Amino acid sequence: MTLTPAIPPLQLRLSVAPMMDWTDSHCRVFHRLLAPHARLYTEMVHANAVIHGDRPRLLAMDPIEHPVALQLGGSEPELLAQAAKIGAEWGFDEVNLNCGCPSDRVQAGRFGACLMREPRLVADSVAAMVESCDVPVTVKCRLGVDDDHDWDHFLSFIDTVADAGCRMFVIHARNAWLKGLSPKENREVPPLRYDWAYQLKRERPQLQIVVNGGIASQAEATAHLEHTDGAMLGRAAYHDPYLLHQLDVAWFGGEVRSRAELLRSMRPYIEDQLARGVYLKHITRHLLGLFAGERGGRAFRQVLSEGAHKPGADWSLIEQALALTESFAAEQAGAA
The missing domain is CATH 3.20.20.70 (Aldolase class I)
Structure with missing residues (x-):
């Protein structure tokens, strides 16, 4: 054996x-x-x-x-x-x-x-x-x-x-x-x-x-x-x-990183894939749960779900989704 x-x-x-x-x-x-x-x-x-x-x-x-x-x-x-x-x-x-x-x-x-x-x-x-x-x-x-x-x-x-x-x-x-x-x-x-x-x-x-x-x-x-x-x-x-x-x-071990920071670290990969002809929707479908349970999580999913399949969708759509989650976080911090 x-x-x-x-x-x-x-x-x-x-x-x-x-x-x-x-x-x-x-x-x-x-x-x-x-x-x-x-x-x-x-x-x-x-x-x-x-x-x-x-x-x-x-x-x-x-x-x-x-x-x-x-x-x-x-x-x-x-x-x-x-x-x-x-x-x-x-x-x-x-x-x-x-x-x-x-x-x-x-x-x-x-x-x-x-x-x-x-x-x-x-x-x-x-x-x-x-x-x-x-x-x-x-x-x-x-x-x-x-x-x-x-x-x-x-x-x-x-x-x-x-x-x-x-x-x-x-x-x-x-x-x-x-x-x-x-x-x-x-x-x-x-x-x-x-x-x-x-x-x-x-x-x-x-x-x-x-x-x-x-x-x-x-x-x-x-x-x-x-x-x-x-x-x-x-x-x-x-x-x-x-x-x-x-x-x-x-x-x-290591440092805890924010969801937004982790996602932004994926930008070079995503932009390289887009340049190779991959559609954004094939990547973003895996990202939808990143803000699960967080304020703004539903808005994050909605922006990506509704926009990633459109012709020409690129990294700016992800920044748009992140901006929504960050505005929710800022609003929550202000209320506190």
Whole structure:
């Protein structure tokens, strides 16, 4: 057995989950500016697409994103090995196998969460990927599928895959229900059981365990560090991205920067992308939650949502949105 390289422990403490239609390269650049120490993940890309598709589009990555992992979907060891090799050659710092996505399309392709029913196939896939590339090969999975709530069955899955060379598992700490729930409902309805991730780390301390699912605050994320190697944020990182900055400063040090300052640091990237022909709306859709919960946050979203799709929209629109939030802040300070 070839053992995949270990990931430096500090790089595991804070990460952002792979999220379809969300964590593209523009999103990851934004998250990197907010959280210099976070580990970032691509959207899931099927192995076939990596091998035969438009790689410059599918594997787009800015150098600022590192460390960044490529998440693959698939269930054929040879294809996954080929795709992992390509991902490593394109500069990704990790290749992660999706064993947690519950969508109908994914099930029809025999990958994602339904792979938890085929631990031997996952192990064969991981072993092939480990042999094909020199970056860490990891797995993101659920606790089980449908009504399977058997701890020994879950542990057997982990052990089988670990024996194939995998050292790091991201545990989305709930089951995947493959019948009767949409992917969105699968992120909300099945109950969270973080204690399984904690127990896994206790019983298999040699493995690197990151917990994912429903983490929505700094206090919640910090509590997970007492039991696992890291916390992976999903929807909270997208809908309230400033939380990433708060966690990064709290866990790694540095100065707390204002939302406006952080966003303005993105101006060179945005203007470079506009010069390359990228439309502003493709970037600003990831920025809408920056002022979540703040006075002026709704106005900020409204300006960007209504203006970014218009021809010629540029950085000045973002300054217009920021000016509104700053006027609200000044008004609030004056009232105090």
